[in-house]
Amino acid sequence: MELMTTEQRTSPPRRHERTCVGCGRRDAPGHLVRVVVRDDGSLIADVRGGAPGRGAHVHPASECIGRAAKRGLARSFRCAVQIEPRVLADAIVQAAHARAGEMISLALLSGQAVVERERILLDLSRGALSTVVIALDAPKEALLGGLARAIAEGNAVAWGTCASLGALGRREPVAVLGIRSSTLGDAIVQACRVADGARTGAEVR
Numbered sequence: 001m002e003l004m005t006t007e008q009r010t011s012p013p014r015r016h017e018r019t020c021v022g023c024g025r026r027d028a029p030g031h032l033v034r035v036v037v038r039d040d041g042s043l044i045a046d047v048r049g050g051a052p053g054r055g056a057h058v059h060p061a062s063e064c065i066g067r068a069a070k071r072g073l074a075r076s077f078r079c080a081v082q083i084e085p086r087v088l089a090d091a092i093v094q095a096a097h098a099r100a101g102e103m104i105s106l107a108l109l110s111g112q113a114v115v116e117r118e119r120i121l122l123d124l125s126r127g128a129l130s131t132v133v134i135a136l137d138a139p140k141e142a143l144l145g146g147l148a149r150a151i152a153e154g155n156a157v158a159w160g161t162c163a164s165l166g167a168l169g170r171r172e173p174v175a176v177l178g179i180r181s182s183t184l185g186d187a188i189v190q191a192c193r194v195a196d197g198a199r200t201g202a203e204v205r
């Protein structure tokens, strides 16, 4: 799957649309997750895109995942598919979480991530950050001021813990990261949205 810009996400070219095997509606690939059936009959959530094997698309939402697991995938793949909605949702959550981690790691290793708090606040005030990544266990005092505003305005996503976020860049625990590259920022936000959507499904079922 290509990394998409915000513009492409909001006005996707129709020829790229795919059909959700849960609800049957067509949508931009960025709003759907590709599920692939492998030769041994097992399923994987292909959040990165491009995994070999026959693929079907599903919205990362509880209702669509439920219908896909019960009927949609079997119909699309023309074979018996036995997977519980919860298992499918968990597979999507894990794959999306890992995908976001890869993109955050790439940002850290390519100099597109800002770690120092003062620098993040300065870059935020200049509009130089595409998104902010916040560890789920970040201390409350780390989220005051400009960061609270970024969260309120929807320019922040939650990922992992301070320890796991720091480990991506082979460094000490990190509570907050600023992402400069809009390509990486958009990919991180998208993967986190997929994980959040599917996670809700995992809890409901």
Ligand SMILES: [Zn+2]
Pocket (backbone or CB within 6 Å): 020, 021, 022, 023, 024, 025, 058, 059, 064
């Ligand atoms: Zn759907």
